[in-house]
Amino acid sequence: MNKQWFVVYCKSREESRAQLHLQNQGIHSFFPKIRKEKIIRGKRSTVEEALFPSYLFIFVDQEYTNFSKIRSTRGINDFVKFGREIARVSEETIKRLENACHSINDLKADTQSLFKSGDKVEIKSGSFKGLSAIFEAQDGLERSMLLLNILNQENKISFCNKEIKKAES
Structure with missing residues (x-):
């Protein structure tokens, strides 16, 4: 198996939907979110927002994956590409993003x-x-x-x- 991380571009505010549908297909994905403090209707509250709005990272084997099936998944527009080449992300970069999201989101003082x-x-x-x-x-x-x-x-x-x-x- 030669699994790699790829980047997909999602429809606006449909990253969670795309992630759910990918999960139903057995495809592992990563959607980095951060918690932010905002004032909504005059009340201060904590909300989760996308770190990279409209982008989702997926972990698939390029040889055995049907990319057109992923492209047609509800909530996904297409793969991010550089020319004709689909964008790849290193395992190390994803691990750093995961660690950063965990440390940022756990900084709340009680x-x-x-x-x-x-x-x-x-x-x-x-x-x-x-x-x-x-x-x-x-x-x-x-x-x-x-x-x-x-x-x-x-x-x-x-x-x-x-x-x-x-x-x-």
């Missing part, structure tokens, strides 16, 4: 188990790096509201959870 109202926290990055603040409350899924003393005045400022850590007592 502030409910880390901080309680009134806890002292330290800001790890950004323009307020190194300053101490008081944790006040959750501000959405990936942000927290902090009380920061600037020029002897208490200010409520929202920070990304990745930018704060519990202050050492």
Whole structure:
């Protein structure tokens, strides 16, 4: 067996449908997604989006695969080509993409188990790096509201959870 990774171009927003239909045909595919924080209808929520919109990676044996069957799979337009040659992607590149997607998507900090109202926290990055603040409350899924003393005045400022850590007592 001489399986390789190929790239297919999908119809707009039909990558998941194409992946499902390829799976039903017994074809292994990879659809890289990342989680993003967005404001939808005034509420902050986490959504999954395609890392490469309209593209899907498939792992098939070039000798024994019916490429026209893949091309006619629901949700797929065609293979990505360079001239007449179908684009291939190395195994190493796919592994790097998979690892990157896993590490990006697992970076969420769970502030409910880390901080309680009134806890002292330290800001790890950004323009307020190194300053101490008081944790006040959750501000959405990936942000927290902090009380920061600037020029002897208490200010409520929202920070990304990745930018704060519990202050050492």
